Amino acid sequence: MAGFKDRDKRHFPLTDTSSVVKLFEDQLKGSNEPNLALLSITLGCIENALTLNRSVPSTDDSTLLRPIFPVVDLDTVEALYTKFETLVKGSVDLTKYPEEYSSRDLVKRISDVIWSSLSRSFKDKAHLQSLYSFLTGNKLDCFGVAFGVVAAAQLLGRNDIHLALSEDHAWVVFGEDGTDTAEVTWHGKGNEDKRGQSIALSVAEKSWLYLNGQPVICNRLMEVAAMVSAANPSISMTMDSIEMGALQQELLWLLYDESHLSKYPMALGNLGDLEEISPTPGRPPPLSLFQEAISSSVKNYANHHVYPYTYMGGYLYRKRRYKEAIKCWAEASNVIRKFNYTREDEEIYKEFLEIANELIPNIVKAVTLNTLDHEQLNLLYDPVVYGDILRFYDGICEWEEGSSTPVLHVGWAQHLTFSLNKFDPRTRAKIDVGKDEDEEDKKSDDEEDGEEVDGKKVVDNKGGVQDSENGKGKAAVQKDPLKVVVEEMKEV
Numbered sequence: 001m002a003g004f005k006d007r008d009k010r011h012f013p014l015t016d017t018s019s020v021v022k023l024f025e026d027q028l029k030g031s032n033e034p035n036l037a038l039l040s041i042t043l044g045c046i047e048n049a050l051t052l053n054r055s056v057p058s059t060d061d062s063t064l065l066r067p068i069f070p071v072v073d074l075d076t077v078e079a080l081y082t083k084f085e086t087l088v089k090g091s092v093d094l095t096k097y098p099e100e101y102s103s104r105d106l107v108k109r110i111s112d113v114i115w116s117s118l119s120r121s122f123k124d125k126a127h128l129q130s131l132y133s134f135l136t137g138n139k140l141d142c143f144g145v146a147f148g149v150v151a152a153a154q155l156l157g158r159n160d161i162h163l164a165l166s167e168d169h170a171w172v173v174f175g176e177d178g179t180d181t182a183e184v185t186w187h188g189k190g191n192e193d194k195r196g197q198s199i200a201l202s203v204a205e206k207s208w209l210y211l212n213g214q215p216v217i218c219n220r221l222m223e224v225a226a227m228v229s230a231a232n233p234s235i236s237m238t239m240d241s242i243e244m245g246a247l248q249q250e251l252l253w254l255l256y257d258e259s260h261l262s263k264y265p266m267a268l269g270n271l272g273d274l275e276e277i278s279p280t281p282g283r284p285p286p287l288s289l290f291q292e293a294i295s296s297s298v299k300n301y302a303n304h305h306v307y308p309y310t311y312m313g314g315y316l317y318r319k320r321r322y323k324e325a326i327k328c329w330a331e332a333s334n335v336i337r338k339f340n341y342t343r344e345d346e347e348i349y350k351e352f353l354e355i356a357n358e359l360i361p362n363i364v365k366a367v368t369l370n371t372l373d374h375e376q377l378n379l380l381y382d383p384v385v386y387g388d389i390l391r392f393y394d395g396i397c398e399w400e401e402g403s404s405t406p407v408l409h410v411g412w413a414q415h416l417t418f419s420l421n422k423f424d425p426r427t428r429a430k431i432d433v434g435k436d437e438d439e440e441d442k443k444s445d446d447e448e449d450g451e452e453v454d455g456k457k458v459v460d461n462k463g464g465v466q467d468s469e470n471g472k473g474k475a476a477v478q479k480d481p482l483k484v485v486v487e488e489m490k491e492v
């Protein structure tokens with residue numbers, strides 16, 4: 001049972017990074033499970049003091065002289081903890097849920113308790129992910145609501161309720177074998193929340209948002225990793241709190257050393273980004289952390305996560321290692337092609353749009369202008385790079401195939417032709433457009449050699465040719481959207 005015990009209280013007041021790390025260390029290595037509410041309130045209190053309520057004006061150069069790490073008093077944290085405990089235990093009558101494992105009704109009830117306390121103000125600001133934000137401002141973001149439900153469940157002794165995380169959404173798992181699922185928060189803008197529903201139907205859509213059944217399922221220790229990973233050191237668009245970033249980095253290394261990041265690719269990516277900003281002596285470099293994130297996704301999630309590749313690609317791009325960056329993006333595209341694009345996948349759409357329409361054109365321009373650096377110029381004569389760009393686009397096309405919503409539009413084609421035309425024609429003649437033998441293909445093998453029907457490979461598993469639906473039972477996106485419109489017009 002979690003609870004605010006004396007052994008927790010003796011860490012207070014917290015006066016610097018190391019005292020916070022000691023509190024987390026004690027919670028992670030101690031006898032019983034870490035107290036999510038206690039840690040989230042504490043971390044949120046520090047983040048608030050270092051980013052929103054900075055004790056000294058940010059322009060004042062005296063900050064260079066005086067440390068501004070906030071003192072976190074026991075009574076501040078204890079008062080908020082008691083407020084949360086009173087709210088949760090006062091609103092959920094556990095005698096109504098006597099069974100050993102949690103029911104959907106109980107999960108929905110806990111979600112309602114968090115949900116009904118929220119203020120109506122807009123929720124995509126920063127620093128709304130912790131219980132400190134919830135208890136002092138009644139505000140939480142999408143992740144924060146899901147995390148709050150799990151922290152409340154822990155307070156109620158419901159140890160089967162755990163956090164499930166995709167790359168852009170969060171929900172909970174529960175029940176005897178931890179395979180029941182429930183929406184507990186909203187997603188995106190203008191989407192009705194589906195709280196209380198199982199996520200099975202959404203997974204069936206093969207959308208990236210639900211990672212096609214390959215989300216990160218947390219235990220209590222990984223829920224601490226999620227809380228730390230979701231911490232946000234940014235003060236403004238241009239400035240980060242050094243102290244908050246350092247604290248987040250040290251806590252992530254603590255979790256890394258206890259192996260609580262090994263199945264959490266995004267947390268490994270976050271740590272890699274922090275190490276790029278401020279390298280820790282004696283620790284692995286960013287690239288090896290990004291590689292660990294990729295390996296974790298391959299090993300634990302059938303290579304269904306995109307972000308490990310875009311973490312590494314973004315890093316290599318910033319280091320002007322363009323050939324390797326483009327290979328990462330081709331690998332990212334090799335992941336997204338396994339999904340169908342649905343309207344709630346905007347976040348990853350924007351990621352691929354930026355790579356295709358900004359980053360790759362910038363590379364092609366940079367190496368054209370910077371002809372002094374022969375290493376870079378060779379890029380436009382390198383059939384491997386050209387092949388990777390084609391693979392990058394091919395994955396996006398396959399992502400679109402069979403999807404209910406189109407992905408590509410003429411803007412994509414303009415940037416595509418710009419980028420490809422910069423390559424030397426002899427180089428373009430050299431490449432072999434062989435199919436990469438990827439073990440987990442979106443189509444089953446016997447569809448690989450399907451008939452071409454108006455440019456689309458559409459076969460059933462009997463080798464016959466289906467109508468416009470493809471092997472995934474979805475209304476496939478036609479090659480020519482205009483044709484669809486004309487056909488629909490005829491039906492009217």
Ligand SMILES: FC(F)c1nnc(N2CCN(c3ncnc4sc(CC(F)(F)F)cc34)CC2)s1
Pocket residue numbers: 142143165166167168169170226229230266267269270307308309310311312314
């Ligand atoms: F691939 C690079 F471009 C990225 N750089 N930052 C990326 N982030 C930053 C951090 N981030 C995350 N980092 C740790 N855990 C989670 S769980 C989650 C989904 C939701 F917020 F719970 F809904 C998001 C997320 C989302 C992805 S990807």
